[in-house]
Amino acid sequence: MTDTTVLKPPPKLRADANSGWLRWAVDWIMPLIVVVMMVYFTMTTNNFLTAANLSAILTQNASTFVVAAVAGLLLMAGYADLSVGSMLALSGVAAGLTFNAAGVWAGIAVGLGSGLLVGAINGGLIGFLGLSPIVVTLGGLAGERALALYLSPDQVYGFPPAVSQFANASFGGVSLIGWLAIIICAGALFVTAALPLGRQVQAIGVNSRAAFLVGLRVKRTVFLLYAAVGLAVGVAALMQIARLDSAPSGTLGVGFEVTVLTAILLGGIPFTGGRGSLWRVLVGVWLLAVLRNGLTLLNYGPEIAGMVTGAVLVFAAGLQAFTELVRRRS
Amino acid sequence: MAAEQRVRIEDLRKAFGGNEVLKGIALDLADGEVHALLGANGAGKSTLLGCLSGATRPDGGVIHISDHQYRGFTPQEAFDAGIAIIYQHFQLIGPLTIADNIFLGSELRTAFGTIDKKRQDKEAGEVLRRLGVELDPAARVETLSVGHQQMVEIARSIRRKPQVLILDEPTAALGVHEVDALLKLVRHLAHTENLAVVYVTHLLAEVLEVADSATILRDGRVLWTRPRADFALDQLVDGISPAAGQGPAARINTETFGPPVLNASGFNTGRSGPVNLEVRAGEVVGIFGLMGSGRTDLLETLAGVRRGSGSPVQIDDTPAEYNSPRKAGRSGLALVPADRKTQALFGDMAAIDNLLMPHYAKLSRPWRRRSQETAAFERTAHEVSLTPRNASLSADQFSGGNAQKLSVGRWASGLSTVRCLLLDEPTQGVDVGARHELYTLVRTFAHDHDAGVVFASSDPEEVLALADRVIVLVEGRVVRSCSVVELDEFTLTALAQPQTTKKAV
Numbered sequence: 024m025t026d027t028t029v030l031k032p033p034p035k036l037r038a039d040a041n042s043g044w045l046r047w048a049v050d051w052i053m054p055l056i057v058v059v060m061m062v063y064f065t066m067t068t069n070n071f072l073t074a075a076n077l078s079a080i081l082t083q084n085a086s087t088f089v090v091a092a093v094a095g096l097l098l099m100a101g102y103a104d105l106s107v108g109s110m111l112a113l114s115g116v117a118a119g120l121t122f123n124a125a126g127v128w129a130g131i132a133v134g135l136g137s138g139l140l141v142g143a144i145n146g147g148l149i150g151f152l153g154l155s156p157i158v159v160t161l162g163g164l165a166g167e168r169a170l171a172l173y174l175s176p177d178q179v180y181g182f183p184p185a186v187s188q189f190a191n192a193s194f195g196g197v198s199l200i201g202w203l204a205i206i207i208c209a210g211a212l213f214v215t216a217a218l219p220l221g222r223q224v225q226a227i228g229v230n231s232r233a234a235f236l237v238g239l240r241v242k243r244t245v246f247l248l249y250a251a252v253g254l255a256v257g258v259a260a261l262m263q264i265a266r267l268d269s270a271p272s273g274t275l276g277v278g279f280e281v282t283v284l285t286a287i288l289l290g291g292i293p294f295t296g297g298r299g300s301l302w303r304v305l306v307g308v309w310l311l312a313v314l315r316n317g318l319t320l321l322n323y324g325p326e327i328a329g330m331v332t333g334a335v336l337v338f339a340a341g342l343q344a345f346t347e348l349v350r351r352r353s
Numbered sequence: 354m355a356a357e358q359r360v361r362i363e364d365l366r367k368a369f370g371g372n373e374v375l376k377g378i379a380l381d382l383a384d385g386e387v388h389a390l391l392g393a394n395g396a397g398k399s400t401l402l403g404c405l406s407g408a409t410r411p412d413g414g415v416i417h418i419s420d421h422q423y424r425g426f427t428p429q430e431a432f433d434a435g436i437a438i439i440y441q442h443f444q445l446i447g448p449l450t451i452a453d454n455i456f457l458g459s460e461l462r463t464a465f466g467t468i469d470k471k472r473q474d475k476e477a478g479e480v481l482r483r484l485g486v487e488l489d490p491a492a493r494v495e496t497l498s499v500g501h502q503q504m505v506e507i508a509r510s511i512r513r514k515p516q517v518l519i520l521d522e523p524t525a526a527l528g529v530h531e532v533d534a535l536l537k538l539v540r541h542l543a544h545t546e547n548l549a550v551v552y553v554t555h556l557l558a559e560v561l562e563v564a565d566s567a568t569i570l571r572d573g574r575v576l577w578t579r580p581r582a583d584f585a586l587d588q589l590v591d592g593i594s595p596a597a598g599q600g601p602a603a604r605i606n607t608e609t610f611g612p613p614v615l616n617a618s619g620f621n622t623g624r625s626g627p628v629n630l631e632v633r634a635g636e637v638v639g640i641f642g643l644m645g646s647g648r649t650d651l652l653e654t655l656a657g658v659r660r661g662s663g664s665p666v667q668i669d670d671t672p673a674e675y676n677s678p679r680k681a682g683r684s685g686l687a688l689v690p691a692d693r694k695t696q697a698l699f700g701d702m703a704a705i706d707n708l709l710m711p712h713y714a715k716l717s718r719p720w721r722r723r724s725q726e727t728a729a730f731e732r733t734a735h736e737v738s739l740t741p742r743n744a745s746l747s748a749d750q751f752s753g754g755n756a757q758k759l760s761v762g763r764w765a766s767g768l769s770t771v772r773c774l775l776l777d778e779p780t781q782g783v784d785v786g787a788r789h790e791l792y793t794l795v796r797t798f799a800h801d802h803d804a805g806v807v808f809a810s811s812d813p814e815e816v817l818a819l820a821d822r823v824i825v826l827v828e829g830r831v832v833r834s835c836s837v838v839e840l841d842e843f844t845l846t847a848l849a850q851p852q853t854t855k856k857a858v
Contacts, residue, residue, distance in 0.1 A: 216721070218720055218721065219713035219714050226702065226710055229699040229700060229702055230698070232696055233690075235677075238677075239710070240679060297701055
């Protein structure tokens with residue numbers, strides 16, 4: 024086709040050429056920061072860039088990877104879930120109690136099932152009844168933690184040995200938990216890229232009215248996304264209590280929602296949805312993970328890591344504003 | 354009445370991207386006079402109002418107000434110059450009281466700097482009484498009827514002692530009694546308060562009742578300005594009918610339509626009906642009606658956006674039961690909404706996504722194949738002559754006409770299996786050239802796919818150019834259904850006036 028030759032280039036394309044390097048910078052700043060950070064920690068510590076440490080980072084953050092991959096898709100549609108931390112505690116405690124009462128397989132089923140159930144309730148209230156996502160999941164944040172404490176005021180421990188055997192098992196230098204996270208993240212990436220779902224979710228985030236008029240099942244999609252987040256939280260809960268070999272109802276998953284949301288926002292998905300991408304979210308999880316690991320290796324305490332996470336969140340907001348500015352200018 | 358020239362507009366010009374919309378408007382507004390401003394769609398009414406309100410900056414011309422000269426305004430400057438505009442959508446804050454709304458931004462203070470509620474209530478009450486409305490200034494605005502809210506909006510403008518009061522389609526949302534009250538008030542404001550009032554409307558009965566003079570815009574120019582004694586209904590209808598000329602777009606297959614694709618008999622929507630509608634394969638049916646005639650309501654109900662009542666719609670002689678756009682789509686009905694930006698397009702997403710969104714599921718078995726998607730995009734973009742034919746350009750970067758091609762092309766192309774396409778204001782905000790491309794696109798689709806098309810429009814020219822058959826809708830009822838060849842601009846414009854007009858004349 025030769026029709027492009029007769030077309031006057033629209034102004035947008037010319038502006039694009041001018042701000043091309045800016046766009047490029049905005050697109051690649053996150054991966055770039057990760058690389059710079061990793062180089063810095065490699066130079067300042069002895070054992071950052073070792074297979075054992077990198078594998079440990081993956082294992083320690085497997086639960087964040089799993090939940091961020093799914094919650095990122097949810098936020099892409101314009102819906103947030105603030106309750107994942109408390110939901111993780113609830114699922115973890117429920118699974119832990121069942122481990123001790125009825126065995127490993129029953130515990131796994133209860134861990135996954137409780138997450139799925141709570142997620143489906145969120146999805147029903149928000150997707151089908153149209154309640155406010157912020158209010159509903161804020162309620163979940165408060166209520167599900169309390170429910171976990173009600174189920175077991177003290178930490179649940181003394182799991183069957185198979186649980187810790189699983190947590191410590193590895194294959195090819197990477198823990199099974201790490202592999203599980205990799206498989207789930209790859210699955211999420213595949214689903215968004217290879218199935219129409221990814222586009223449809225983004226369409227809902229960009230203009231849900233138009234999505235509805237065009238014939239997409241907006242309500243059902245929102246419901247399913249919340250349910251999927253619940254299921255992912257169930258998986259994450261099992262990962263965490265297996266690694267801890269206990270389920271501390273008071274501390275399990277505390278601040279987890281902040282970590283997950285920070286990673287998602289770093290991935291360029293704004294609270295209003297419609298923009299960003301899943302692989303960037305995963306880069307965001309890795310960035311936070313590397314940052315915390317490096318700070319620990321440099322002997323900074325968890326309070327420093329907390330402050331840095333807060334600062335990174337504000338940085339993510341600035342990055343999004345800047346991205347938006349560049350986008351508008353072109 | 355001293356007809357002092359308060360406002361004088363000279364040679365006002367405005368072009369959007371080479372498209373001249375105002376070609377030198379001259380207009381005098383006198384104190385104590387209601388001046389009606391009329392014109393067909395695209396005549397330049399809204400651009401002129403935009404120039405006066407400060408929303409649009411004119412390219413040339415002068416606006417004299419009292420002793421000052423202006424070459425354009427920002428909204429704040431327009432306000433300071435004494436121009437008050439009441440839009441169809443009120444700018445009121447529902448949970449606040451009447452007095453709070455009237456004094457919003459210029460609150461009266463007590464000696465302590467707090468808001469002086471008592472004095473505000475008292476003064477608000479006085480303003481309202483001057484307008485002849487008995488309302489409690491402490492009542493919350495959201496509890497008022499639309500008519501009363503409008504009174505509050507007017508009271509707020511009047512308190513600031515404007516030079517000109519502009520009312521943009523003020524009766525669009527009002528009931529019959531409220532309209533009477535408003536017209537009385539408008540006359541009162543002009544004649545007693547000695548204000549220059551500009552009354553913008555398409556309802557000719559109101560013009561005859563309220564105006565002291567009238568100006569008709571046509572194609573960016575003033576067609577005429579006359580005092581009330583010098584015009585009657587005929588002159589108004591003649592003036593706002595677009596110039597006959599263009600004629601219907603080349604008809605591909607006049608009068609050789611196939612079997613019915615859509616058949617609705619006794620179809621009721623929430624606000625309109627019963628409507629009998631039959632669309633045959635290859636036929637384009639135009640629904641003509643003014644704002645508030647129920648045309649959008651009718652299309653949205655047919656498209657499953659809202660629920661209708663009565664017997665189900667028949668598509669290809671099969672009854673179709675649906676309660677959502679998705680299910681309507683399965684039955685072969687698709688809607689192209691009027692408001693592209695908020696209802697149709699995914700602004701941030703690429704052109705290819707915008708075209709293929711309803712078809713991704715079908716194209717992705719078992720998963721997405723980029724080559725197939727690109728091919729589908731190229732085919733469709735070619736079919737609708739999208740410019741630029743750039744798959745990754747986001748929808749909000751396209752011009753109005755090409756953005757509309759994305760919205761229409763989703764359904765009116767080889768991609769879809771639509772049996773009857775529904776379009777609401779298919780060329781709103783589209784320039785003339787692209788308009789005819791869209792007409793051709795829609796007609797070609799109907800012909801090549803043996804599909805039916807129903808479109809709604811408030812533009813008589815568009816109805817005559819695009820439709821094979823026309824249904825005129827007035828206040829939710831069909832007043833005429835006939836072949837397009839029996840109609841001209843004048844007849845259409847006259848037919849679409851509400852019954853009250855016919856009584857008034």
